[in-house]
Amino acid sequence: MGPKQQISRIMRPDDANIVGNVHGGTILKMIEEAGCIIGTRHCNTQPGDRCAAQLARVERTDFLYPMFIGEVAHVSAEITYTSNHSVEVQVQVMSENILTGSMKMTNRATLWYVPFSLKDVGKVTEVPPIKYANPEQEEEGKKRYEAQKMERLETKERNGEQLMPVSAPEPYTVGFSQSSLIHLVGPSDCTLHGFVRGGVTMKLMDEVAGIVAARHCKTNIVTASVDAINFHRKIMKGCVVTVSGRATFTSNKSMEIEVFVDADPLIEAEKEKYRAVTAFFTYISLDKENKPLPIPALKLEGEEDQKHFEEGKARYLQNKAKRLADKQRQQ
Amino acid sequence: MGPKQQISRIMRPDDANIVGNVHGGTILKMIEEAGCIIGTRHCNTQPGDRCAAQLARVERTDFLYPMFIGEVAHVSAEITYTSNHSVEVQVQVMSENILTGSMKMTNRATLWYVPFSLKDVGKVTEVPPIKYANPEQEEEGKKRYEAQKMERLETKERNGEQLMPVSAPEPYTVGFSQSSLIHLVGPSDCTLHGFVRGGVTMKLMDEVAGIVAARHCKTNIVTASVDAINFHRKIMKGCVVTVSGRATFTSNKSMEIEVFVDADPLIEAEKEKYRAVTAFFTYISLDKENKPLPIPALKLEGEEDQKHFEEGKARYLQNKAKRLADKQRQQ
Amino acid sequence: MGPKQQISRIMRPDDANIVGNVHGGTILKMIEEAGCIIGTRHCNTQPGDRCAAQLARVERTDFLYPMFIGEVAHVSAEITYTSNHSVEVQVQVMSENILTGSMKMTNRATLWYVPFSLKDVGKVTEVPPIKYANPEQEEEGKKRYEAQKMERLETKERNGEQLMPVSAPEPYTVGFSQSSLIHLVGPSDCTLHGFVRGGVTMKLMDEVAGIVAARHCKTNIVTASVDAINFHRKIMKGCVVTVSGRATFTSNKSMEIEVFVDADPLIEAEKEKYRAVTAFFTYISLDKENKPLPIPALKLEGEEDQKHFEEGKARYLQNKAKRLADKQRQQ
Numbered sequence: 004m005g006p007k008q009q010i011s012r013i014m015r016p017d018d019a020n021i022v023g024n025v026h027g028g029t030i031l032k033m034i035e036e037a038g039c040i041i042g043t044r045h046c047n048t049q050p051g052d053r054c055a056a057q058l059a060r061v062e063r064t065d066f067l068y069p070m071f072i073g074e075v076a077h078v079s080a081e082i083t084y085t086s087n088h089s090v091e092v093q094v095q096v097m098s099e100n101i102l103t104g105s106m107k108m109t110n111r112a113t114l115w116y117v118p119f120s121l122k123d124v125g126k127v128t129e130v131p132p133i134k135y136a137n138p139e140q141e142e143e144g145k146k147r148y149e150a151q152k153m154e155r156l157e158t159k160e161r162n163g164e165q166l167m168p169v170s171a172p173e174p175y176t177v178g179f180s181q182s183s184l185i186h187l188v189g190p191s192d193c194t195l196h197g198f199v200r201g202g203v204t205m206k207l208m209d210e211v212a213g214i215v216a217a218r219h220c221k222t223n224i225v226t227a228s229v230d231a232i233n234f235h236r237k238i239m240k241g242c243v244v245t246v247s248g249r250a251t252f253t254s255n256k257s258m259e260i261e262v263f264v265d266a267d268p269l270i271e272a273e274k275e276k277y278r279a280v281t282a283f284f285t286y287i288s289l290d291k292e293n294k295p296l297p298i299p300a301l302k303l304e305g306e307e308d309q310k311h312f313e314e315g316k317a318r319y320l321q322n323k324a325k326r327l328a329d330k331q332r333q334q
Numbered sequence: 335m336g337p338k339q340q341i342s343r344i345m346r347p348d349d350a351n352i353v354g355n356v357h358g359g360t361i362l363k364m365i366e367e368a369g370c371i372i373g374t375r376h377c378n379t380q381p382g383d384r385c386a387a388q389l390a391r392v393e394r395t396d397f398l399y400p401m402f403i404g405e406v407a408h409v410s411a412e413i414t415y416t417s418n419h420s421v422e423v424q425v426q427v428m429s430e431n432i433l434t435g436s437m438k439m440t441n442r443a444t445l446w447y448v449p450f451s452l453k454d455v456g457k458v459t460e461v462p463p464i465k466y467a468n469p470e471q472e473e474e475g476k477k478r479y480e481a482q483k484m485e486r487l488e489t490k491e492r493n494g495e496q497l498m499p500v501s502a503p504e505p506y507t508v509g510f511s512q513s514s515l516i517h518l519v520g521p522s523d524c525t526l527h528g529f530v531r532g533g534v535t536m537k538l539m540d541e542v543a544g545i546v547a548a549r550h551c552k553t554n555i556v557t558a559s560v561d562a563i564n565f566h567r568k569i570m571k572g573c574v575v576t577v578s579g580r581a582t583f584t585s586n587k588s589m590e591i592e593v594f595v596d597a598d599p600l601i602e603a604e605k606e607k608y609r610a611v612t613a614f615f616t617y618i619s620l621d622k623e624n625k626p627l628p629i630p631a632l633k634l635e636g637e638e639d640q641k642h643f644e645e646g647k648a649r650y651l652q653n654k655a656k657r658l659a660d661k662q663r664q665q
Numbered sequence: 666m667g668p669k670q671q672i673s674r675i676m677r678p679d680d681a682n683i684v685g686n687v688h689g690g691t692i693l694k695m696i697e698e699a700g701c702i703i704g705t706r707h708c709n710t711q712p713g714d715r716c717a718a719q720l721a722r723v724e725r726t727d728f729l730y731p732m733f734i735g736e737v738a739h740v741s742a743e744i745t746y747t748s749n750h751s752v753e754v755q756v757q758v759m760s761e762n763i764l765t766g767s768m769k770m771t772n773r774a775t776l777w778y779v780p781f782s783l784k785d786v787g788k789v790t791e792v793p794p795i796k797y798a799n800p801e802q803e804e805e806g807k808k809r810y811e812a813q814k815m816e817r818l819e820t821k822e823r824n825g826e827q828l829m830p831v832s833a834p835e836p837y838t839v840g841f842s843q844s845s846l847i848h849l850v851g852p853s854d855c856t857l858h859g860f861v862r863g864g865v866t867m868k869l870m871d872e873v874a875g876i877v878a879a880r881h882c883k884t885n886i887v888t889a890s891v892d893a894i895n896f897h898r899k900i901m902k903g904c905v906v907t908v909s910g911r912a913t914f915t916s917n918k919s920m921e922i923e924v925f926v927d928a929d930p931l932i933e934a935e936k937e938k939y940r941a942v943t944a945f946f947t948y949i950s951l952d953k954e955n956k957p958l959p960i961p962a963l964k965l966e967g968e969e970d971q972k973h974f975e976e977g978k979a980r981y982l983q984n985k986a987k988r989l990a991d992k993q994r995q996q
């Protein structure tokens with residue numbers, strides 16, 4: 004039928020969980036990559052604006068068999084229907100065990116793409132038609148097209164309602180910029196011995212602190228300093244790590260963010276969640292010439308905020324005095 | 335003074351924010367890698383148990399100049415003090431612009447490592463002494479050692495207090511396994527045009543769904559199916575994406591998780607956070623032979639939970655009927 | 666002799682196969698990074714256009730020992746010859762086991778770079794000369810330069826022929842193990858200038874060659890050597906890269922795989938798909954003690970297979986003779 008495309012890749016430790024099962028997400032990502040390649044290529048086969056195929060919808064898909072590290076995933080994509088402004092891509096995933104030669108179909112998926120112009124942002128371009136083997140194929144494709152169009156409209160309406168209760172904190176408060184991220188510890192985060200590398204933890208801490216700072220300042224922010232970090236307890240492979248950050252103090256040109264790292268031994272039911280690391284990050288805000296910008300003052304709500312702010316101020320003054328003393332000693 | 339080690343690397347788009355400033359976290363990670371190499375090597379220079387140097391503490395560190403994509407980071411580490419059971423590593427980071435040849439010191443850091451035996455888990459091994467240029471160097475190192483030891487003890491005590499209010503939901507409730515992750519969209523998540531690839535979003539959604547399922551089941555869980563996913567709105571480079579998941583329904587052998595993707599255009603203050611994608615993931619739990627295990631029933635609290643459960647049940651029965659029909663048609 | 670640069674890094678699970686052997690491609694990528702840093706730095710040491718060193722050719726390289734997860738790879742690069750428009754970089758890779766302290770030279774490589782202006786796309790800039798320890802060094806460098814120039818011209822011509830016929834696969838035939846993968850070039854694969862890094866291409870080539878070897882042998886296979894690689898044409902950001910591999914020759918203990926890299930400028934319809942790189946990889950098969958296993962003989966079907974086999978055999982015998990000569994010269 005339509006144009007085809009295949010992509011293949013060996014499954015690596017980071018594609019899978021501790022037991023070796025490849026994450027469904029890894030497969031979904033490959034499916035979409037194949038779809039994006041074939042969709043973008045097809046939509047650019049005629050004169051006119053160059054365009055990129057943007058994913059609009061994925062139909063329900065079942066994972067029939069688990070895939071494992073070391074197997075080769077073969078993802079075959081084919082264009083099976085085109086309307087004026089959208090492309091249907093059907094994808095099939097096979098897992099091959101290259102040592103035994105066994106081959107299994109692990110899943111099928113159907114994706115819908117819409118081509119967007121690379122010149123006029125937001126403009127949807129025309130899709131060149133494909134040839135069908137017979138009129139029935141085109142007819143069936145059209146039915147699938149109409150069905151998904153309907154469903155998309157329905158979900159769009161339903162999604163007007165905000166689904167999770169979002170309390171809207173006031174800008175510049177601690178709650179407004181407070182952030183946390185979850186990270187599932189993978190093999191490449193760990194030492195040979197199965198413990199998370201200190202550097203990996205610090206990178207996640209800086210990431211959260213950066214998000215807090217950007218939310219507060221809404222500018223280009225960079226790390227200015229990191230206070231002493233103590234690694235109280237080791238974090239094991241397979242843990243889920245929650246890294247949370249909250250603003251504690253702002254001076255004219257800097258802001259301090261406290262970062263917590265909590266580890267949750269996911270599978271071992273008997274073990275409890277514990278706090279592994281905490282630290283203070285200081286961020287500054289830069290303009291286009293990389294010069295420091297003023298920082299909006301933190302709005303404090305309640306005693307807790309006030310207490311953290313005072314402690315932050317004490318650290319700030321202490322570090323300032325220390326820097327001054329270091330400078331004088333060096334002269 | 336002590337043994338030395340240098341590591342160097344070109345800074346890539348994924349190491350930096352949209353404006354091109356290298357993340358402090360990238361630099362911290364490199365610093366720790368250099369420290370870990372030199373610390374582990376030194377602690378294994380004598381007979382006895384092989385061991386791995388585990389990061390115990392990082393002293394306060396300042397980022398003196400921003401670093402940019404395309405520059406080469408040179409990280410030089412040196413062992414500057416050893417006690418019986420710990421190693422002090424001092425690290426210096428230089429950024430080199432290989433086009434202009436300019437070279438700047440961007441930061442200094444001091445790290446403390448403790449060697450753990452690779453044979454007896456938890457056993458701390460002896461550290462071989464280093465040679466000092468003069469007695470003053472050793473004396474100063476000892477002072478730094480005593481000072482950090484004191485501070486570590488203090489923080490440990492202070493950390494007894496649980497700092498963030500953790501409401502403890504009951505196991506098997508929706509609240510117990512509910513999870514969310516934050517992801518800062520980087521260059522390699524995006525198409526040429528600066529939009530997040532659909533595949534990247536789906537991978538994050540599966541990651542959160544997997545964490546919810548693992549928290550609920552505490553076993554090896556794998557994706558069984560994904561319901562139709564609609565991509566209502568595009569997500570731009572530089573956004574922070576919050577992906578949240580919550581259990582909605584459990585049958586005997588499967589559980590359904592609803593996943594939401596919210597995008598927050600961090601820097602553009604005028605633009606509001608919006609819901610970009612939602613979908614239902616179904617997970618199953620596997621034993622060591624990859625056979626399905628029973629799923630603990632979801633404990634429902636309140637009407638909302640009950641409503642979601644009923645809707646999930648309807649989807650479950652509908653899919654089951656559809657699968658059955660497909661099977662019969664194929665026979 | 667010339668300017669030097671070293672890069673070091675711990676080998677992680679994602680750098681290796683399931684058994685723990687580091688992929689040859691990981692090492693090739695590090696080698697190219699060191700070469701690119703030193704080459705770009707050197708070419709910018711004089712006034713005039715700022716430029717980026719673009720990989721043009723890698724000489725044949727042997728992998729003398731396998732490297733493992735947890736070892737530290739030390740890659741040292743040195744500029745050993747410069748012509749008006751090209752730079753020769755010699756690289757040496759050592760693997761260090763930081764637990765036992767053992768250190769092995771795992772391979773040597775020679776790379777040729779050509780500097781391209783960052784202002785005028787396509788313009789090759791002048792290379793500043795290096796100082797030689799004695800006239801003999803310069804003379805030898807010139808000989809290597811002339812030899813590679815000749816070879817590059819030859820391969821360029823030979824690469825006209827389009828190669829891959831696809832057929833039904835009997836075990837141990839060429840068709841049985843033939844493989845190809847597709848990679849959509851992302852921002853983090855590219856230099857500042859938007860060209861794919863040579864190291865990224867080599868890593869993909871090694872990945873495909875590894876799949877071919879595993880399919881043929883069904884054992885733990887590792888890269889033993891890579892023949893000279895010529896980078897005929899640059900690959901731009903936004904291309905789709907197809908990397909294909911097929912077995913060409915087997916001896917008792919090794920097999921040769923030919924790898925092709927084709928670039929497809931997805932969006933620019935007027936531009937045609939073109940062959941960017943080709944090379945021969947040699948793989949060996951290892952048992953659990955990392956000792957070489959016999960390789961199943963390749964079943965040849967038809968004249969084409971026979972011709973490739975004979976050519977592969979010639980290369981094999983030539984390399985064997987060369988290794989022998991090198992050994993005798995060293996004694």
